[in-house]
Amino acid sequence: MDVPYDGAGASRPNTSPPQTSRHPARNPVTPTGRGFRAKFFSPKNNRLVRCESLLEFDCLHLFEFARGVVRFVEQPKTIRYRVGAASRTYTPDFAVDWSDGRRWLIEVKPADVLAEQRNQEKFDRLSEVFKSQGEQFLLLTDLQIRKSIRLAQIKTLLQVRYGKWLDGATQPAVPSSLANRTIAEALRIGASGRSIVHRLAARELTCCLDTEITGSTLLLPFEESHDDALFV
Template sequence: MMFDPHAQRSRKVVRRTTHRVVGRFPSLKSSRVVHWESQLERDMIRLLEFDPAVLSYREQPGPLTYFESGKRRKYTPDFIAQMTSGVTVFEVKPYEQSITSPLKERLAAFREYYSAQGIDFLVMTEREIRKEPRLSNITKLLRYQREIVNPASKQVVINLIDSGVQTLAGLFEHLKEHGVPFSQVYALIAQGILGVDINQPIDNDDTSVCLRRAS
């Protein structure tokens, strides 16, 4: 399967109803608006947008056809992503649905289908997507994704880390002396220039920070 982040969705997005919330996410990583059809899909998009292993992604790639009870059916996965390791297809489902027949068997068959093409197929439930504090950290950091980082401020942060400042609290204290707003640090993390352990609370004084790349 060839990956094109700008390809058209294979079906129309469902409409918003009293029982279903839908929306759109303006992805910088994919340079397009990505649609979501549930809040769980919205949270999955946040993970894809932040994950440095994801180069680009889009919703609802080309469908596959399968047969069930003698009837021809069509399946459209939720997301496809170009990863640093190859292409991965993601299906987003509530956990209880994912372990219930016949969906469980269908998902296993879809995994075999994609595997034969050299494509990973992952089922993502709230157990994987909504791990805390990871999701809250990512949600917070993505608010700073579009903030313009002043080159001089960026260099100050890099110099501090190179000189041995290794925590967010340490950066905060030094940046006040340089008149650099701390939002610039969050922007550098959101833009993949600084790294933190996203699985630990990022507001702790001892949160470690490192330089991921100098570009």
């Protein structure tokens, strides 16, 4: 991202999310039982979210960045289900609550692990179980989460979003409409690089994140579909 901005230090805003479903059903542990692998401070949840893998850690950046995501919780509940005569239990990696009322139950796994026959059968069955309960179950892999350019730019924009230079008293003046202009055009009508990045970080404006942000990047007004596209 070569649009200039000042400062990228992350800070913790003093905001508290609604007091619902904020904590996991059980403490996250790795399959070896050695405990969680990483901790991610989520301003949306105003707490540390624990991860079993570094892939989960990267995934949390997408949840935090998506404008429509209100909150998310690790390992939200455990269900019992049947495969043939066998009874099994399963705990999703995350539950994600959206401002429009949707709730996603999510499993995060490497694509090559999900490709194994036993896992395909397991998660096909779980999809059926959750659908029968009226719940939306999604599988997210490294192919969606770790798109290198997109993930790097999301991490940078999150640093900008929570950096002190974005405090209300220091927000830069912005021309009335930057949507449907390229960054170069926005700069020509008086926007600063800092103000453009501010609005991208806040998701007031969006752009294609799968290619490097440059002067030719087109700025778009935010739509809900832009959040859904983060997980594709």
